[in-house]
Structures are given as C-alpha cells and as structure tokens.
Amino acid sequence: MNRRSIIRLSKYKNTLQRLKAMGFVKVFSDNLADALGIRSTQVRKDFSQFKITGNKRGGYIIDELLEKILRILGKTSIQRVVLVGIGNIGRALLHYKGFENEGIEIDSAFDINPDKQTGRDDISVYPMEQLVGYIQKEKIEVAVIAVPDIAAQRVFDLLLQAGIKGVLNFAPIRLRGPEQIPVTNVNLVLEIENLFCFVNAKKEE
Amino acid sequence: MNRRSIIRLSKYKNTLQRLKAMGFVKVFSDNLADALGIRSTQVRKDFSQFKITGNKRGGYIIDELLEKILRILGKTSIQRVVLVGIGNIGRALLHYKGFENEGIEIDSAFDINPDKQTGRDDISVYPMEQLVGYIQKEKIEVAVIAVPDIAAQRVFDLLLQAGIKGVLNFAPIRLRGPEQIPVTNVNLVLEIENLFCFVNAKKEE
DNA sequence: TTTATATTGTGAATAATATCACATAATAAA
DNA sequence: TTTATTATGTGATATTATTCACAATATAAA
Numbered sequence: 001m002n003r004r005s006i007i008r009l010s011k012y013k014n015t016l017q018r019l020k021a022m023g024f025v026k027v028f029s030d031n032l033a034d035a036l037g038i039r040s041t042q043v044r045k046d047f048s049q050f051k052i053t054g055n056k057r058g059g060y061i062i063d064e065l066l067e068k069i070l071r072i073l074g075k076t077s078i079q080r081v082v083l084v085g086i087g088n089i090g091r092a093l094l095h096y097k098g099f100e101n102e103g104i105e106i107d108s109a110f111d112i113n114p115d116k117q118t119g120r121d122d123i124s125v126y127p128m129e130q131l132v133g134y135i136q137k138e139k140i141e142v143a144v145i146a147v148p149d150i151a152a153q154r155v156f157d158l159l160l161q162a163g164i165k166g167v168l169n170f171a172p173i174r175l176r177g178p179e180q181i182p183v184t185n186v187n188l189v190l191e192i193e194n195l196f197c198f199v200n201a202k203k204e205e
Numbered sequence: 206m207n208r209r210s211i212i213r214l215s216k217y218k219n220t221l222q223r224l225k226a227m228g229f230v231k232v233f234s235d236n237l238a239d240a241l242g243i244r245s246t247q248v249r250k251d252f253s254q255f256k257i258t259g260n261k262r263g264g265y266i267i268d269e270l271l272e273k274i275l276r277i278l279g280k281t282s283i284q285r286v287v288l289v290g291i292g293n294i295g296r297a298l299l300h301y302k303g304f305e306n307e308g309i310e311i312d313s314a315f316d317i318n319p320d321k322q323t324g325r326d327d328i329s330v331y332p333m334e335q336l337v338g339y340i341q342k343e344k345i346e347v348a349v350i351a352v353p354d355i356a357a358q359r360v361f362d363l364l365l366q367a368g369i370k371g372v373l374n375f376a377p378i379r380l381r382g383p384e385q386i387p388v389t390n391v392n393l394v395l396e397i398e399n400l401f402c403f404v405n406a407k408k409e410e
Numbered sequence: 411t412t413t414a415t416a417t418t419g420t421g422a423a424t425a426a427t428a429t430c431a432c433a434t435a436a437t438a439a440a
Numbered sequence: 441t442t443t444a445t446t447a448t449g450t451g452a453t454a455t456t457a458t459t460c461a462c463a464a465t466a467t468a469a470a
Contacts, residue, residue: 001406003399004427010398014377028447037379040447041429048449056435057447073398074405081397092297093393098377102394141404142397165407166400168393172219172303174242182403184396188298188373189307191389192286192347193215193278194208195371198387199346200279201206202370209457233417246459249419262417262466 005046009069011036012043016066028059080107081168082140084155085147086116086125089170093144094118107140112151128158135162145169156183210251214274216241217248221271233264285312286373287345289360290352291321291330294375298349299323312345317356333363340367350374361388 015035019027029043036043047054052068054060070076083090083106093099094106109118114127126134135143143159145152145167152171159167160177167183169175172190175183220240224232234248241248252259257273259265275281288295288311298304299311314323319332331339339345348364350357350372357376364372365382372388374380377395380388 002427003403006399006402007395009402010395013398030447035379039429041431041449042427044447044449045428054448056449057437057445059447072402074401075398079397079401088297088300092293095293096393098394099397102398104394104397142400144397165404168396168400174240180407182400182407184400186391186393186396188301188391189303189309190212190215191373191391192284192304192309192349193218193280193307194211195347195373195387195389196279196284197211197214197277198208199370202385202387207457235417244459245417246419247457249417250458253419259418260466261419261464262415262468264417 001049005049006073008036008038008042008046009050009073012046013066013069013073013075016062016069020062020066024062026059027062027065029054031059075103077103079104079142080138080140081105081142081144082107082131082135083109083144083146084111084128084131084159085145085151086111086118087146087148090144090146091119093146094120094123106144107138108134110134128155131155131158132162135159135164141165143167145171145175147171149173206254210254211278213241213243213247213251214255214278217251218271218274218278218280221267221274225267225271229267231264232267232270234259236264280308282308284309284347285343285345286310286347286349287312287336287340288314288349288351289316289333289336289364290350290356291316291323292351292353295349295351296324298351299325299328311349312343313339315339333360336360336363337367340364340369346370348372350376350380352376354378 012032015032016027029040032043033040050072052065081104083093086109090109094109099106106123109123109125110128110131111125112128114125116125118125141164143164145155147155149171152169152173153175156167156175156177160181164181166181167175169183169185172187177183217237220237221232234245237248238245255277257270286309288298291314295314299314304311311328314328314330315333315336316330317333319330321330323330340348346369348369350360352360354376357374357378358380361372361380361382365386369386371386372380374388374390377392382388
C-alpha cells in the first residue's frame with residue numbers, strides 16, 4: 001500500500017462526498033480522474049490495490065464506493081487527536097472548521113502555559129506534565145505538534161513515551177524516533193521557498 | 206530539475222544555516238544525509254543536478270555551499286507574497302515568525318471584508334477589488350490562498366488575471382488553471398486522515 | 411616521496427510509481 | 441438474439457527517483 005494512493009483515496013472521498021451531496025448516484029473512474037487531475041487508469045489501479053471493484057460498463061455506485069473508502073481510511077468513528085502547543089498555528093487549528101466536518105476532533109490541547117485560552121469551551125488546555133498520562137488514559141493515537149522548533153523533539157519524545165501512533169509535525173525540524181511511527185511534516189516556509197524556486201526556474205526557461 | 210530535490214535543497218539550507226551558526230566551516234555529504242534522514246549519494250546527486258561541486262576528500266565549505274543554494278532558491282532578495290483571506294489560517298500566517306527569519310515577507314493582505322484586522326501594523330488589508338491592481342503594480346509573484354473552499358477558484362482566477370506566477374493554496378480543492386503556474390496545496394484534513402490510515406494499517410500488520 | 415585512506419561525482423542498476431494496451435464483462439442497440 | 445459499445449481490471453511497459461558501485465582525486469600518514 002503506497003503513500004500516494006492513500007492520499008488520493010482521501011481526495012476521492014472528498015470528491016465523492018460532493019457528488020453525493022449533489023445527488024449523483026454513479027461515478028466513472030474517468031470522472032474521478034478529471035476531478036483530481038490524474039488518469040483514469042490511476043484511479044482504477046488505486047481501487048484495485050484496495051480491492052475495490054466496480055461494475056463493468058456501470059462505473060461505481062457512489063454510496064458503496066464511499067463506504068469502502070471511509071472504512072479503509074478508518075473513518076468509521078471519530079478520529080481524535082491532541083494538539084500540543086497553542087501558538088499561532090495551534091490556535092488556527094483549534095478554530096479550523098474543516099476538521100469537524102470530516103470527523104476529526106481535537107480532543108484536548110497541551111501547552112507549557114495551561115492558562116492559554118483555546119477560545120473554544122469544548123476543548124480544555126492541560127499543562128505539559130499531563131500529556132503522557134492523558135494520551136495513555138484516553139487512548140489517543142495521533143498528535144499534532146505545533147510548538148516552537150526548539151521544543152519539538154522533546155514533545156515528540158514525550159509522545160513516543162505515551163505510546164502515540166502517529167504525529168503531524170509543524171515544527172521545521174526532522175523529528176527522530178522509531179521508524180514505525182509515521183511523522184508527517186508540514187513546513188510552510190519550505191513550501192513557499194519551493195514555489196519561488198519554481199517561479200524563478202520558469203523565468204530562465 | 207525535480208520537485209523533490211528542490212524540497213531537499215531547502216532542507217539542506219536550513220541544516221547549513223544551523224551548522225554555520227554553530228561555527229562549523231566544512232560539511233560532508235554524509236552529515237547532510239544524516240540530518241535529513243537520507244543517503245549521502247542522494248545529497249551528492251542533488252548537488253550534481255544543480256552543478257554544485259565540493260572537494261574530493263574535503264567535503265563542502267559551508268559558506269560556499271550555502272551561497273550557491275541560496276542563489277538557486279532565489280533567496281538573494283526578500284521574497285514577497287500576498288495573503289488572500291484573513292480567516293484562521295490567514296491570521297496564523299500573519300503572526301507566524303518563521304517567514305521573516307527566512308526572508309519571506311507577507312507584503313499585504315486581501316479580504317472581502319477589508320475592515321478585518323491583521324494585528325500587525327506593518328501589513329495593510331485591502332478589499333478584494335484591489336487585488337489584481339496591487340499585484341500588477343507591486344510586481345508580486347507569489348500568493349497564498351487562505352479563503353474558504355467555495356471562494357478559492359474565484360480568487361485563483363483573479364490571481365491568474367493579475368499575472369501571478371505561483372500559488373500556495375490552503376483551500377481543500379484542486380484549483381484549475383494553466384499548467385505552467387505552479388500551485389502547491391496544503392490540506393491539513395488530508396494529512397491527518399493520511400496519518401490515521403497509516404496508523405490503522407500498522408495495527409493490522 | 412610513496413602509500414593508504416576518505417570523500418566526491420556519476421554511470422549503471424534497482425526500486426517505486428504511473429501509464430498503456432487490451433482482455434473481460436455488462437449494457438444498449440439492431 | 442446477435443452485435444456494437446462502453447467501462448472496468450490488470451499484466452506489461454514506461455517513466456521517474458533512489459541507491460549502488462566504483463573511478464577519480466585530495467589529503468594524511470608512513
């Protein structure tokens with residue numbers, strides 16, 4: 001199972017949810033390919049990998065397809081995460097509407113200063129000392145690291161100690177830890193630099 | 206020139222800047238490989254692609270290497286971007302310290318409601334009507350789209366009309382436009398879903 | 411000096427990913 | 441019914457990215 005097809009699976013899901021909301025019943029690999037800007041063979045190859053089958057000449061029934069994809073993505077129950085660090089990014093995440101709609105819930109937040117406000121009365125802020133215990137007690141599997149880079153590795157070590165299973169990291173450093181714990185990095189500076197580099201390269205062509 | 210090596214170039218830059226700050230003078234491809242969690246051949250292949258050469262048995266002089274990389278990344282002058290949309294994410298970006306340190310400047314912000322405050326007196330907010338004119342007058346090349354998904358394509362069209370050269374898009378939709386304008390998507394829901402999927406896959410192994 | 415050693419730079423091999431080509435089957439038309 | 445058409449599903453192929461293998465060479469040691 002490769003990473004890229006999982007990412008696409010999540011995109012198929014979005015497209016399918018929109019189509020469903022619009023009242024569509026069937027969809028062809030060609031439609032999904034258009035929506036994602038890829039080839040239809042890629043769509044079918046992806047489905048093939050995940051043992052998703054459609055109907056020869058009939059395409060796919062959106063409801064069935066969506067259900068299968070949601071199961072593969074583990075979207076059968078609420079996906080709870082903890083947020084570590086209530087700075088600019090942490091606060092933005094706390095107010096971001098996109099998560100709730102997709103069944104992702106920020107269960108609670110942690111900060112060295114637990115007096116920081118989340119601005120949401122349904123999400124409590126706990127001091128860092130309670131991070132490990134909370135994760136273990138509540139069986140949280142995924143954490144978001146939104147602390148300054150200097151603190152990120154320390155937080156990651158705590159999370160590992162607590163038995164976390166996956167991490168989304170906003171700090172611009174590579175977190176070191178066991179191979180089998182997936183860490184996804186979001187680095188905004190890097191993305192913008194990357195963009196400028198492409199823009200400059202285009203100019204010289 | 207492939208996208209992945211440019212991303213790595215940006216990471217090499219960070220590592221080199223840290224090493225320089227620590228007083229180091231030389232670096233080996235092996236050191237950089239360790240820092241990024243890749244192989245040293247990859248590092249050398251990347252450099253080779255960008256015509257960066259070192260010294261047989263002597264590694265690379267950090268100052269020289271850094272200078273070359275900064276030039277390739279177009280970091281010889283301030284990289285100005287405009288921000289479109291002052292919601293949660295937009296506001297987080299406005300307050301994010303990471304940009305300034307890396308020579309990236311949010312030049313100005315745009316929103317349908319120009320009364321929105323940036324919280325920074327050095328960054329003005331303009332109404333959406335002025336977006337196209339401003340970009341043209343100020344020769345802005347890169348824009349950040351941080352508006353709701355429903356408005357994203359419309360904003361992108363305006364940016365294209367203004368002659369934008371690259372876009373960082375936070376809206377969870379695929380923006381349609383000419384092939385040659387690079388669009389980088391940051392989709393937080395997708396990243397978290399992806400993570401959960403990996404976590405679940407690991408459990409079944 | 412000569413020899414040993416460490417590191418770069420790169421063509422070739424391998425691995426990962428995407429696309430093509432086409433057999434297969436379901437539906438619609440004749 | 442039979443034939444034509446339209447999608448799927450997948451083995452084969454092409455493309456892209458990474459790693460290997462090793463020649464070239466600079467430095468240090470003998």
